[in-house]
Amino acid sequence: xxxxxxxxxxxxxxxxxxxxxxxxxxxxxxxxxxxxxxxxxxxxxxxxxxxxxxxxxxxxxxxxxxxxxxxxxxxxxxxxxxxxxxxxxxxxxxxxxxxxxxxxxxxxxxxxxxxxxxxxxxxxxxxxxxxxxxxxxxxxxxxxxxxxxxxxxxxxxxxxxxxxxxxxxxxxxxxxxxxxxxxxxxxxxxxxxxxxxxxxxxxxxxxxxxxxxxxxxxxxxxxxxxxxxxxxxxxxxxxxxxxxxxxxxxxxxxxxxxxxxxxxxxxxxxxxxxxxxxxxxxxxxxxxxxxxxxxxxxxxxxxxxxxxxxxxxxxxxxxxxxxxxxxxxxxxxxxxxxxxxxxxxxxxxxxxxxxxxxxxxxxxxxxxxxxxxxxxxxxxxxxxxxxxxxxxxxxxxxxxxxxxxxxxxxxxxxxxxxxxxxxxxxxxxxxxxxxxxxxxxxxxxxx
Numbered sequence: 001x002x003x004x005x006x007x008x009x010x011x012x013x014x015x016x017x018x019x020x021x022x023x024x025x026x027x028x029x030x031x032x033x034x035x036x037x038x039x040x041x042x043x044x045x046x047x048x049x050x051x052x053x054x055x056x057x058x059x060x061x062x063x064x065x066x067x068x069x070x071x072x073x074x075x076x077x078x079x080x081x082x083x084x085x086x087x088x089x090x091x092x093x094x095x096x097x098x099x100x101x102x103x104x105x106x107x108x109x110x111x112x113x114x115x116x117x118x119x120x121x122x123x124x125x126x127x128x129x130x131x132x133x134x135x136x137x138x139x140x141x142x143x144x145x146x147x148x149x150x151x152x153x154x155x156x157x158x159x160x161x162x163x164x165x166x167x168x169x170x171x172x173x174x175x176x177x178x179x180x181x182x183x184x185x186x187x188x189x190x191x192x193x194x195x196x197x198x199x200x201x202x203x204x205x206x207x208x209x210x211x212x213x214x215x216x217x218x219x220x221x222x223x224x225x226x227x228x229x230x231x232x233x234x235x236x237x238x239x240x241x242x243x244x245x246x247x248x249x250x251x252x253x254x255x256x257x258x259x260x261x262x263x264x265x266x267x268x269x270x271x272x273x274x275x276x277x278x279x280x281x282x283x284x285x286x287x288x289x290x291x292x293x294x295x296x297x298x299x300x301x302x303x304x305x306x307x308x309x310x311x312x313x314x315x316x317x318x319x320x321x322x323x324x325x326x327x328x329x330x331x332x333x334x335x336x337x338x339x340x341x342x343x344x345x346x347x348x349x350x351x352x353x354x355x356x357x358x359x360x361x362x363x364x365x366x367x368x369x370x371x372x373x374x375x376x377x378x379x380x381x382x383x384x385x386x387x388x389x390x391x392x393x394x395x396x397x398x399x400x401x402x403x404x405x406x407x408x409x410x411x412x413x414x415x416x417x418x419x420x421x422x423x424x425x426x427x428x429x430x431x432x433x434x435x436x437x438x439x440x441x442x443x444x445x446x447x
Contacts, residue, residue: 008071
C-alpha cells in the first residue's frame with residue numbers, strides 16, 4: 001500500500017488526501033498551521049497529523065512514506081523540498097496524481113490545459129464555455145475553485161485545466177490534447193527559487209506531450225515558441241494581429257475560417273480578444289469544438305469577478321475592480337485598457353520589480369498607493385505622476401475620488417498580493433466594491 005505525505009491542508013491538500021483514502025491508500029498529514037479544523041479532518045481520514053514539524057520530525061515522517069504531495073502554497077524554499085530530495089522521496093502535485101488516476105480509468109477523459117503568468121483563469125473559463133457549447137459536460141479545474149483531483153468523481157466528460165507553476169513544477173507525466181502557454185513575466189519569486197525555476201516549471205506543460213498533441217504559443221514570444229518547438233508537439237500560434245489564431249479588422253480568425261467579430265463578444269477589450277483566441281485555439285485544435293460553437297460561447301461569456309470588473313459609474317467616473325492583478329505584468333493589461341486612469345495599487349509585494357507598472361504611466365492620471373508596498377509604488381511613479389499614500393481601502397477610494405473627474409476611470413489594479421490587509425484578492429476586491437458603493441450612495445444622499 002502506497003503511503004503519501006500530504007503537506008498543507010487547504011483546498012487542494014484536502015482534496016488529494018480525500019481521494020487517496022477513497023482509493024484505499026494511506027496518508028500522513030502535515031501543516032504549518034495548527035487548527036481544530038485540520039485535526040478534525042485528520043480524524044475523518046483516520047490519519048496521523050503533524051503540525052509545524054521540526055527538521056527531525058520531518059525526517060521521521062518522510063521515513064514512513066513513499067512519496068510527498070505538497071499543497072500549491074508550499075514554496076520551493078520550504079524545508080520539505082530539501083528534506084524530500086535528500087531522502088529520495090518523489091514529490092508529486094495535485095494535478096499529477098489526478099492525471100495518473102484518470103489515465104488508468106476505463107475511459108480517460110480529454111483535457112485541454114492553460115498556463116501563463118496572467119490570464120490563466122479567464123482563458124480556462126472561456127475554453128470551458130466553448131467545450132460546453134460543443135455539447136460536452138466540461139469543468140474548469142486545477143488552479144480554480146475545483147482541483148482536478150476533486151473533479152474525477154463528477155460526471156464531467158472533459159476538463160479544462162488551469163495549470164499554475166506550483167502544480168506544474170511537480171508533474172511527471174501530465175499532458176493535454178491541446179495546451180497553451182499564454183505569456184511569461186517575473187512572478188511568484190517568493191515561491192520559486194529564481195525566474196529560471198519559474199520558467200522551467202511553466203515549460204513542464206509540454207514536457208510529456210506526443211506528436212499528436214498541440215502546443216499553442218503567443219506569436220511574438222520566441223522563448224515560449226522555442227520550448228514548444230522542442231517539445232515535439234504540433235505548434236500553433238495566436239496573437240492580436242498575427243498568428244494562426246488572430247483578429248483581422250476586428251474579426252477573430254483561425255485556420256479554418258472566421259469565428260466572429262469582436263463586437264459580438266460580451267466584452268471585447270484587447271486582452272479579452274487575445275484570451276479568446278488562445279481559448280479558441282485549444283478548443284478547436286483539440287477537436288472538441290468548432291468555430292460556431294466557440295462564437296456561441298464568446299457571445300455570452302462573462303468573466304469571473306475581480307478581473308477588470310466594472311463596479312459602478314457616477315458623475316462620469318467609472319470604477320473598475322482588478323484585484324486579481326497581483327503582479328506588475330497583470331496590472332499592465334488593465335493599464336493598457338483605459339486612457340485616463342486614477343490607479344489604486346499596492347499590497348504585499350512578491351519580490352517583484354514594481355517600477356514596471358510605471359512603464360504605462362501615459363495612461364495614468366494619478367496614483368493612490370496602499371499596503372506594505374505603498375512606498376515602493378510611490379517610488380515607482382516618483383517624478384512622473386502625483387502619488388498619495390492611503391492607509392485603508394476606505395481612504396484609498398476617497399482619495400481616488402478626489403483625483404478623478406468626468407471621463408476618468410478609477411482602477412484598483414494592485415500589482416501585489418492582498419496578504420497584508422486581506423485573506424485573498426477576492427476579499428480585497430469585495431472591500432473595494434463595498435467602499436465604492438458607499439461613496440456613491442453618500443454623494444447621492446447629499447443631492
